Amino acid sequence: MVMTDPNKEGRFGDFGGRFVPETLIPACEELEEAFREAWNDAEFVEEFHRILRDYGGRPSPLTECYRLSEDLGVRLLLKREDLNHTGSHKINNVIGQALLARRMGKSRLVAETGAGQHGVASATAAALLDMECKVYMGEVDVKRQALNVFRMQLLGAEVEAVSSGSKTLKDAVNEALRDWVATVEHTHYCLGSVMGPHPYPWMVRTFHHVIGDEAHEQCLKLMNQLPDVVVACVGGGSNAAGIFSGFSDSDARLVGVEPAGGAAVGRGVPGVVHGMTSYLMQDEVGQVQEAESISAGLDYPGVGPEHAHLSAIGRAEYPAVTDQEVVEAFQLLSRTEGIIPALESAHALAWVVREAPSLQGQTVLLNLSGRGDKDVDQMMDVLGPGNIQ
Amino acid sequence: MSSPSNVGRMERHLRDRRDNGAKLLVAYITGGYDGWEAAVESAAAAGADAIEIGIPFSDPVMDGPVIQEASQAALETGATPASVLSSVPKLDTGVPHAVMTYYNLAHHPGHERFAATLAKSAIDAAILPDLPLVESGPWREAASNVGIETIMLAAPTTPDHRLPELCEASKGFVYAVGLLGVTGERAALAATATEIAKRCKEVTDKPVLTGVGIGSPEQAVEASSVADGVIIGSAVVRRLLDGGGAEGVGDLVAAYRAALDAG
Numbered sequence: 001m002v003m004t005d006p007n008k009e010g011r012f013g014d015f016g017g018r019f020v021p022e023t024l025i026p027a028c029e030e031l032e033e034a035f036r037e038a039w040n041d042a043e044f045v046e047e048f049h050r051i052l053r054d055y056g057g058r059p060s061p062l063t064e065c066y067r068l069s070e071d072l073g074v075r076l077l078l079k080r081e082d083l084n085h086t087g088s089h090k091i092n093n094v095i096g097q098a099l100l101a102r103r104m105g106k107s108r109l110v111a112e113t114g115a116g117q118h119g120v121a122s123a124t125a126a127a128l129l130d131m132e133c134k135v136y137m138g139e140v141d142v143k144r145q146a147l148n149v150f151r152m153q154l155l156g157a158e159v160e161a162v163s164s165g166s167k168t169l170k171d172a173v174n175e176a177l178r179d180w181v182a183t184v185e186h187t188h189y190c191l192g193s194v195m196g197p198h199p200y201p202w203m204v205r206t207f208h209h210v211i212g213d214e215a216h217e218q219c220l221k222l223m224n225q226l227p228d229v230v231v232a233c234v235g236g237g238s239n240a241a242g243i244f245s246g247f248s249d250s251d252a253r254l255v256g257v258e259p260a261g262g263a264a265v266g267r268g269v270p271g272v273v274h275g276m277t278s279y280l281m282q283d284e285v286g287q288v289q290e291a292e293s294i295s296a297g298l299d300y301p302g303v304g305p306e307h308a309h310l311s312a313i314g315r316a317e318y319p320a321v322t323d324q325e326v327v328e329a330f331q332l333l334s335r336t337e338g339i340i341p342a343l344e345s346a347h348a349l350a351w352v353v354r355e356a357p358s359l360q361g362q363t364v365l366l367n368l369s370g371r372g373d374k375d376v377d378q379m380m381d382v383l384g385p386g387n388i389q
Numbered sequence: 390m391s392s393p394s395n396v397g398r399m400e401r402h403l404r405d406r407r408d409n410g411a412k413l414l415v416a417y418i419t420g421g422y423d424g425w426e427a428a429v430e431s432a433a434a435a436g437a438d439a440i441e442i443g444i445p446f447s448d449p450v451m452d453g454p455v456i457q458e459a460s461q462a463a464l465e466t467g468a469t470p471a472s473v474l475s476s477v478p479k480l481d482t483g484v485p486h487a488v489m490t491y492y493n494l495a496h497h498p499g500h501e502r503f504a505a506t507l508a509k510s511a512i513d514a515a516i517l518p519d520l521p522l523v524e525s526g527p528w529r530e531a532a533s534n535v536g537i538e539t540i541m542l543a544a545p546t547t548p549d550h551r552l553p554e555l556c557e558a559s560k561g562f563v564y565a566v567g568l569l570g571v572t573g574e575r576a577a578l579a580a581t582a583t584e585i586a587k588r589c590k591e592v593t594d595k596p597v598l599t600g601v602g603i604g605s606p607e608q609a610v611e612a613s614s615v616a617d618g619v620i621i622g623s624a625v626v627r628r629l630l631d632g633g634g635a636e637g638v639g640d641l642v643a644a645y646r647a648a649l650d651a652g
């Protein structure tokens with residue numbers, strides 16, 4: 001198996017680990033223990049899948065893009081995580097962690113969010129399970145994802161704008177960690193991607209494994225074979241890890257698409273921040289750099305450690321696309337298939353469009369991680385109502 | 390109690406002071422912040438037993454608003470590890486120096502190189518709050534090879550079974566984190582402050598200093614009723630942020646010194 005459990009230090013190859021203040025070490029250990037136990041408890045797993053089905057709407061469909069496939073010369077299949085409750089894949093992980101928090105006797109969730117999708121999912125799970133929820137969000141993102149801020153508030157969560165550093169996802173993670181250091185006795189940090197200290201990267205991937213498992217089965221059912229390429233966008237890398245995990249032992253080419261302004265794997269320099277060692281955008285002395293992307297959810301200078309590992313061993317590749325390519329892909333999918341994708345997910349499509357000439361005749365499975373409603377406001381500014389291409 | 394012969398300069402100095410009956414006072418100042426060098430000298434002259442010099446980092450997760458603000462300001466005016474460290478040998482303090490920074494700044498150049506730079510820069514010890522015991526082995530070894538003492542943090546949540554190993558690994562002194570939370574002054578001393586110091590003292594004879602959350606000379610005295618002394622950080626840096634300059638820092642440190650000496 002390629003995507004195995006990490007070793008007991010929480011490492012995938014050279015990446016991962018547990019680089020957090022001593023204060024949080026016991027909480028990470030407790031979480032690891034609780035997760036191992038819960039995931040071996042048939043009742044817990046059943047409740048997790050039951051909620052994802054009856055509340056979350058799983059399984060999410062596999063949609064074949066007839067028009068776009070013809071235009072591109074590529075058979076394009078979409079795994080429709082955008083159709084999940086709350087509008088993205090994030091709900092899978094959040095339901096898992098909220099159930100786990102309850103099992104550990106914790107009554108409060110803190111979360112960081114970039115695009116707001118993880119924050120909305122966390123606020124949703126907190127409402128469902130009657131927990132308190134506080135979401136940290138960079139000031140820049142509070143502005144460009146105002147709709148999601150209001151959604152979180154409607155769901156009963158408290159949203160705090162973070163004004164330190166780059167005022168985006170990286171700083172929201174810092175602030176959530178600071179909160180957790182002070183509240184660890186009754187609070188669970190509901191981390192939103194396959195990043196952070198062990199066991200998060202492994203646990204979050206496990207909760208998203210369902211994406212890959214379903215897609216694997218759906219591909220076999222539809223085509224009696226597996227896709228040639230599996231592609232997903234990568235911020236921290238949770239939706240990519242979820243879908244990759246269903247295909248990592250097949251012959252499929254695995255492609256994680258980063259934004260050009262946040263290409264952690266692309267630059268390939270290892271570093272340590274937010275509890276993990278992984279590839280990290282940093283300057284010549286080791287200060288973490290600010291990512292810059294049109295999509296708030298991918299505006300992150302790091303990447304989950306398992307992706308660093310998959311890249312290092314050559315199992316997956318991590319190209320980057322520009323904001324301009326993303327804006328075009330966003331409109332393309334809307335017009336040809338009637339699906340407005342999240343700007344994050346549009347990164348994956350932008351890569352397919354660019355690479356189409358070299359993918360002729362191949363089958364490409366794309367993880368459509370979220371829907372674009374949250375981005376419509378921002379895109380109206382970018383494109384202007386009269387400027388749609 | 391006489392000092393074991395193999396200890397570094399920080400630990401030797403603090404042990405000697407403690408064994409002579411003093412309560413210990415360590416002052417933290419953010420390196421690179423406007424006026425920091427004079428503030429360091431002034432803190433030492435006012436009676437700090439050692440100085441912690443912060444090397445500003447982009448993502449200071451263990452720091453509250455005051456030290457975050459100073460770090461960010463220092464970074465914005467171009468502070469780098471090299472610019473801060475190259476100034477330290479010129480400072481006239483007469484006491485040991487520790488750096489306090491985050492692990493990536495040691496990881497990026499590589500352990501050996503970073504440790505060697507510290508050793509060349511009149512630094513005796515290092516505090517890396519995001520490098521917990523479980524991940525610290527390789528760094529501690531590289532540091533120790535060039536005589537840099539790595540000060541480990543013991544938290545209120547650290548279980549009893551891990552404390553002996555943590556205190557054993559710690560060099561220079563043991564940093565007892567006074568509360569659940571990040572740096573910053575608090576209105577009252579947390580109950581956890583004396584508890585964690587007591588638990589550390591039970592398993593080590595190294596100096597145990599309580600830091601994080603100390604906000605007044607009275608709290609320092611209270612914390613030192615159990616610990617061998619205290620670390621003050623945000624209180625000092627706030628003086629700088631408020632424009633108090635080296636003089637303000639000197640007055641503040643002198644007030645803590647006097648309170649600790651009076652008991």
Ligand SMILES: Cc1ncc(COP(=O)(O)O)c(C=O)c1O
Pocket residue numbers: 088089114115116117118192193194233234235236237238239240296297298342344345369370371
């Ligand atoms: C729709 C969507 N896709 C992807 C991401 C990026 O996260 P990850 O890389 O963990 O999948 C986000 C994050 O906000 C998102 O909202």
